[in-house]
Each structure stands twice: as structure tokens, then as C-alpha cells.
Amino acid sequence: MTRPTLVLLHGWGFSPSVWAPLRAALPEVEIHAPALPGHGELAAGDALGDPVATCEAIRAQLPPTLSRPVWAGWSLGGLIALELARRMPDTRGLMLLNSTPRFAAAPDWTHALPAAELADFQLALDGPRRRLHRRLAMLCARGTPEAASLAADLVSELEGTPATDQGLAAGLACLMERDQRACWQSSPGPVGACLAEGDALVPPAVAQDLRRLRPDARLAVLPGGHAQWWQDPAPVAAFINEFVAALEWSATHDGGG
Incomplete structure (x- = not known):
């Protein structure tokens, strides 16, 4: 039996370097942290608008021998993790970290951001980049x-690692338009979500919607905000360790590897 390998997918506007505090808090876990298209040093920002191209760009940054990964996405990265879990048959598990299958509110999905708030980001995107950084x-x-x-x-x-205009625009379109509820509901293997009580971008009440769609999900709502783990990674690291430990226990008792 091999230990689960964790693939961390960062949020909108950031790069893989944002994971440094959490990686330091998970010394026993093998971690890979690829860049989303158009973020950090990875070009082809418009690929984020194409789920197939995005998945190919992510997989190209991972070792070719990697098998049965656990996908974990923060914010926008959660939407990408859901897509990867759907398209990759060897997925071992899936975690959303301060993320949701649908960021935009809808009549049947009220625990989300109003469309007007997401549209405000488009206005900010058209202005000075410094102002966008400060607001985000x-x-x-x-x-x-x-x-x-x-x-x-x-x-x-x-x-420190700015995203391209294309990458930001395509990523914002994902946040405004992408609906991955079906991916969450049908994702192979165990799923989990770690949310925050004071999150300004992902309402913690979405936990009840996630549970309704996936009764077997491992859920936690922790103190703090959208990026609390940057200052205090221990609680999120504990959630991840528990999720990974449950996968190992299941593999041992099911006779899998």
C-alpha cells in the first residue's frame, strides 16, 4: 500500500508559492503543487476556459508515474480539483479547501456570492492591478x-508572482459561470470540504448543501476566513491528515493499495 499523494491547486490570482505555510505543516505528506494556467510562471492563461486543456496543463506538471492522487483545491482551485477528479479515473480522493462547487448564487444555490459581487471583480480587473490585489x-x-x-x-x-491578464480573465469567468455540483455529487472516492466561519467568499452555510448532495462527505467548519490557513495552517493540516489517514485505513481494511 502506498501513502496518498496530495495535489494542491491554488486560488485565483495566486501561484503555487501560496502553499508554503500549509506544506510546512504537512511534513509527512507527499505534495505536488502545480500552477493554474496563466498563473505564476505558467502561460496559456486562456486554457482555464477549457476544462480539458486545464486538466492537461495540470497533469503535464505532475510526475508521469503519479497514480491515484488526492486532489485538493483552495478557492478557484476547488473548481479545477472537481474537474480533475471527474476526468481522472485513478482519483483517490477529493478535498475542497475554502471552496465550493459553485461560487455564483442561483435560486437553488443560495449559499454563494451574489452575481453583482462577482461582477465587481470584473470592474476591478479592468483597473490598476495593485487595486485588484488589495481588494482580493x-x-x-x-x-x-x-x-x-x-x-x-x-x-x-x-x-511576487503575478497572473497574466488572460489567466485572471479566464479564472474569473470560471468563478462566475462554472457549476461543478454534479462533479461533487458523483466524484469517485471519498470527498471532503474544509470551510471557515468568517469566509467572505465561500459562505460556511454551504456545508449543508454539500452534505445534501454528498451525505458521505467529511466536512469541517473552522474559525477564521478564506485564507486563515496562511497564518495558522495547523487546523487545516489536521483536517488533511485525518482525510489521508481515513484513506489509508480504508485501503488497509479493503485490501487495496
């Missing part, structure tokens, strides 16, 4: 005990 960082930091310092750190992170 402040929303990610809201709900955390040290929100001001976290926002400043996240601005530095966003400016």
Missing part, C-alpha cells in the same frame, strides 16, 4: 484575527 487580499483576510497583517502578506504574495 482584503477579502481573503477578512474574518481572521490578524486581518490587516494577513492582507499585507497576501498582497506581497500576489505581486
